[in-house]
Structures are given as C-alpha cells and as structure tokens.
Amino acid sequence: MKEVLLCTVALFAQTASVSAADLVAKALPMVTPIYDWSGCYTGINGGFGSAHQCWHVVNVGDLVVAPPLVMGCHSSTGGTACGQIGYRWQIANSVFGLEAEGNWADFKGSNANLAFAGVQDESRIDGFGLFTGQVGYTKNNVLFCTKGGAAGVRDKYRVFDLATRLTIDNGSETLWGSAVGAGLELGCAPNWSVGIEYDHVFMGRRDMDFFCPTALVGVSAGGRAGTARISQDVDIGLVRANYSRSDAVAKY
Structure with missing residues (x-):
C-alpha cells in the first residue's frame, strides 16, 4: 500500500x-527580429538617366546676339553605374542619414540647330555626384526615404557639321545644382539591403563658352567661337544594393 x-x-x-x-x-x-537601420553602409547602384537641355546662342565670336536665338532642345539619355556611402541614425520608426553618391554615366543626345542650318548640337554627361541628407520612415525591414541636397554634373558639348560630322566647336564644364529624390529599401538579409530610387537634379541656366578645335574664318585654333545659354534638368532612376557595417542590423 x-x-x-x-x-x-x-x-x-x-x-x-x-x-x-x-x-x-x-x-x-x-520574439521576432527587429531590423535596425543605424550605422555606416556602402553599396553599388545601376540604372538609367535622362538630361533635358535647351540651348540659346548669346554670342558669335565677339558679336552679341540680342535677343538670344533659339538653338533647340534635346534629351541626353543612357546608362549609369557606380556606388554610394552613407551613415544612418534610427530613432523609433524615424531614420535620418547622410549620403555621398558618385556615378559614371553615358547620357548622350543631340538636335538639329535651329539658328544655323546644317549644324547639329550634341551634349553628353559622363559623370555626376549627389551629396544629400535623408529623412525616412521604417517599418521593421522596409524603409521609405526622401533625400535632398547638392549635385554636381560633368557635361561635354559639341557643335558639328551634319554632313561631314566634323566638329565646329566644343566645350565642357563641371557645374553644381540641387537634387531631390525618394526611394524604397528592403532589408533582405543580415547586413544587406536592396532598393530602388528616383532623383531629380536641377542644374538651372548658365552661359557656356565654346572653342574651336581647328582654325575657322576669323577664329584661330583654340579660340572662342561663341557662347550658348544652356538650361538643364536631369532625371535618374537607380537600383541599389547596400552592405551595412553595423554589428546590430538585426536585433532580437
């Protein structure tokens, strides 16, 4: 018992x-993982861009053209690729950051010159940089972000004879403007994220001097052929991948 x-x-x-x-x-x-966007990151990107330009001639040699004559407008389009580096701070669901982005580009386009018959105007962007601040909202591993700041663009210009393709005059410059943009990013693995981004760059209007590579009537080789007033805006779409160096990307 x-x-x-x-x-x-x-x-x-x-x-x-x-x-x-x-x-x-x-x-x-x-217990579920919480994605943390804080920390330093580096990444690569690639995409497509289009620069819309309008030209007006304001000087031919030393002769002032008043009012300026319309030379025409065109869009320079093409691909772009390179990378970015930045740092982000996350406070609750808000994300703040700073980013520098530098890209090789091949945006190219041309139009028939409306002021001078038989002449073609051509432009090319072979590089640009964006230096922006970021403000975003995150829901775990999904981040929506807006950005704004300064932009630099490297432009090359050429005026050539349409029949022979020979260059009449050309010029180049690095100019500065402003940029705004927005993007969506997804944290897809520890330390890694992918996203898409759209940026618009405002280059404004400026006067650009053109020079003759060879001697022309009244102008020696290397002499100033004239001045064009050029306005420009740039639109850029990118696909991005970032690697975060933070040790606390996924918290539990």
Whole structure:
C-alpha cells in the first residue's frame, strides 16, 4: 500500500511540473527580429538617366546676339553605374542619414540647330555626384526615404557639321545644382539591403563658352567661337544594393 501511495505522489508531481512548464512557455511572447537601420553602409547602384537641355546662342565670336536665338532642345539619355556611402541614425520608426553618391554615366543626345542650318548640337554627361541628407520612415525591414541636397554634373558639348560630322566647336564644364529624390529599401538579409530610387537634379541656366578645335574664318585654333545659354534638368532612376557595417542590423 505504501508503494502505491509513493507512485501516485510521484506521478502527480511530474504532471504538475509539465503543466507549469507549458503555462510558462505559453506566457512568454514570441520574439521576432527587429531590423535596425543605424550605422555606416556602402553599396553599388545601376540604372538609367535622362538630361533635358535647351540651348540659346548669346554670342558669335565677339558679336552679341540680342535677343538670344533659339538653338533647340534635346534629351541626353543612357546608362549609369557606380556606388554610394552613407551613415544612418534610427530613432523609433524615424531614420535620418547622410549620403555621398558618385556615378559614371553615358547620357548622350543631340538636335538639329535651329539658328544655323546644317549644324547639329550634341551634349553628353559622363559623370555626376549627389551629396544629400535623408529623412525616412521604417517599418521593421522596409524603409521609405526622401533625400535632398547638392549635385554636381560633368557635361561635354559639341557643335558639328551634319554632313561631314566634323566638329565646329566644343566645350565642357563641371557645374553644381540641387537634387531631390525618394526611394524604397528592403532589408533582405543580415547586413544587406536592396532598393530602388528616383532623383531629380536641377542644374538651372548658365552661359557656356565654346572653342574651336581647328582654325575657322576669323577664329584661330583654340579660340572662342561663341557662347550658348544652356538650361538643364536631369532625371535618374537607380537600383541599389547596400552592405551595412553595423554589428546590430538585426536585433532580437
């Protein structure tokens, strides 16, 4: 009888222990990873861009053209690729950051010159840089971000004879303007994220001097052929991948 009583007590104690463990497990909340966007990151990007330009001639040699004559407008389009580096701070669901982006580009286009018959105007962007601040909102591993700041663009220009393709005059410059943009980024693995981005660059209007590579009537080789007033805006679409150097990208 004593043995039966001991077995009953032991079985009851074991059952109570298992039930208590089940209750504790059920009481504990499920722990899910929380994506943290804070920290330094570097990345690569690639995409497409289009620069819309309008030209007006304001000088031919030393002769002032008033009012300026319309030379025409065109869009320079093409591909772009390179990378970015930045740093972000996350406070609750808000994200703030700074980023520098530098890209090789091949945006090229031309139009028939409306002021001078038989002449073609051509422009090319072979590089640009964006230096921007960021403000974003995150929901775990999804980040929507807006950006704004300064932009630099490297432009090359050429005026050539349409029949022979020979260059009449050309010029180049690095100019500065402003940029705004927005993007969506997804944290897809520890330390890695991918996203898409759109940027618009405002280059404004400026006067650009053109020079003759060879001697022309009244102008020696290397002399100033004239001045064109050029306005320009640039649109850029990119696909990006970033690697974060933070040790706390995924928190539990």
